[in-house]
Amino acid sequence: MQPTPDAHHHLLALGWRDDAQTLAALAGLAAGRIARVSAQHRSGYIVATAIAREFPVQPPAAWTRRDCAPERRAVVGDWVVLEPGRDQIVALLPRRSLLQRAAAGESYRRQPIAANVDTVFVVSGLDLDFNPRRIERYLMLVRACGAQPVLVLTKFDRHPDADPTAALAGIVALGVAIVRVNAMDAASVAVLHPWLRPGCSVALVGSSGAGKSTLTNTLLGVEKMKTAAVRAHDARGRHTTTHRALLALPQGGVLIDSPGMRQLKPTGEEDLERSGFEDIQALALQCRFRDCAHGAEPGCAVRAALDTGALDPARLANYRKLGEEVAAAAQGFASKQTRLAPARAGKRAPATRRMPPGH
Numbered sequence: 486m487q488p489t490p491d492a493h494h495h496l497l498a499l500g501w502r503d504d505a506q507t508l509a510a511l512a513g514l515a516a517g518r519i520a521r522v523s524a525q526h527r528s529g530y531i532v533a534t535a536i537a538r539e540f541p542v543q544p545p546a547a548w549t550r551r552d553c554a555p556e557r558r559a560v561v562g563d564w565v566v567l568e569p570g571r572d573q574i575v576a577l578l579p580r581r582s583l584l585q586r587a588a589a590g591e592s593y594r595r596q597p598i599a600a601n602v603d604t605v606f607v608v609s610g611l612d613l614d615f616n617p618r619r620i621e622r623y624l625m626l627v628r629a630c631g632a633q634p635v636l637v638l639t640k641f642d643r644h645p646d647a648d649p650t651a652a653l654a655g656i657v658a659l660g661v662a663i664v665r666v667n668a669m670d671a672a673s674v675a676v677l678h679p680w681l682r683p684g685c686s687v688a689l690v691g692s693s694g695a696g697k698s699t700l701t702n703t704l705l706g707v708e709k710m711k712t713a714a715v716r717a718h719d720a721r722g723r724h725t726t727t728h729r730a731l732l733a734l735p736q737g738g739v740l741i742d743s744p745g746m747r748q749l750k751p752t753g754e755e756d757l758e759r760s761g762f763e764d765i766q767a768l769a770l771q772c773r774f775r776d777c778a779h780g781a782e783p784g785c786a787v788r789a790a791l792d793t794g795a796l797d798p799a800r801l802a803n804y805r806k807l808g809e810e811v812a813a814a815a816q817g818f819a820s821k822q823t824r825l826a827p828a829r830a831g832k833r834a835p836a837t838r839r840m841p842p843g844h
């Protein structure tokens with residue numbers, strides 16, 4: 486069964502995609518039973534459907550169990566199926582992408598950030614927030630989920646002479662779109678409209694104070710999200726946004742605003758071949774020895790690029806550091822799986838009524 490044209494139109498406004506997978510999921514379901522998660526709270530979710538504005542719903546009991554993997558629960562951006570006539574989620578629809586990081590600490594837990602996003606705006610101020618190494622880290626996580634990264638550099642009005650192309654040479658070479666904007670000015674942020682067409686979902690990530698909510702409000706045309714000035718001496722934000730929120734834009738497309746991130750750890754699932762360091766990988770292929778460690782070996786193309794200034798040593802160091810973090814995380818998750826496996830097969834963890842933290 487296809488949704489009625491009107492319901493279909495509303496689903497599109499919520500970012501619905503007519504690919505074969507989602508259409509198959511729709512088969513036999515009334516449009517009112519398909520909902521998109523727009524917010525997550527301790528006590529449950531807020532969803533929107535094609536026929537109703539936002540309302541709260543409860544997760545299935547299975548999601549509230551302690552041993553339920555975080556990626557099996559819905560996050561903002563997920564499409565879910567509701568039980569007819571009840572404010573209850575019964576199922577999670579297949580995702581086309583899941584942006585995630587590892588939770589802070591040594592627990593090796595994945596922390597989903599947003600589901601079904603096509604594009605991620607990596608938002609960074611051109612002020613003291615600007616940090617190419619952190620931007621590289623964001624790019625790696627965005628590319629790992631298959632979404633397209635766009636680097637949005639805010640506060641261009643305050644730093645009109647800032648030209649980050651040299652500092653971001655490696656990223657520029659990858660063909661990642663980089664835009665400089667005044668996030669408070671609608672004309673300036675209009676450059677982002679191509680990524681915000683109907684059916685497109687865009688998540689905003691970046692440190693606190695980068696201007697994610699300011700940008701969200703300007704694109705929405707209303708002051709929906711709270712914003713706050715950054716600290717004068719170091720341009721740090723005050724963690725003004727505390728919950729992720731999915732907002733439908735008047736011209737189509739949806740935005741997911743999120744709290745500023747303090748720490749961005751890889752999950753171990755990142756593909757280093759596609760992590761945004763292809764320039765270094767291409768150089769390494771030209772080294773005389775296939776297992777070149779780019780140390781004292783003769784014929785090392787990576788070292789030659791460092792010598793001519795074509796490659797920034799800080800970028801190379803970050804590539805190595807991130808590679809080590811990905812490997813350590815992959816190992817950590819794997820050994821946790823082996824530790825958990827016998828326990829899982831045995832008795833079930835007790836059910837808890839509250840949603841565990843994860844937003």
Ligand SMILES: Nc1nc2c(ncn2[C@@H]2O[C@H](COP(=O)(O)OP(=O)(O)OP(=O)(O)O)[C@@H](O)[C@H]2O)c(=O)[nH]1
Nearest residue numbers: 640668694695696697698699713714724725726745
């Ligand atoms: N002049 C200027 N100010 C900006 C720009 N973008 C953001 N700001 C200001 O920067 C401050 C922080 O902006 P927010 O939008 O609250 O930042 P955020 O990224 O949402 O921060 P968190 O919610 O804490 O993660 C506010 O005072 C904004 O007015 C910009 O492009 N130009």
Ligand SMILES: [Mg+2]
Nearest residue numbers: 697698725726
């Ligand atoms: Mg904010």
Ligand SMILES: [Zn+2]
Nearest residue numbers: 772777779785
């Ligand atoms: Zn080498």
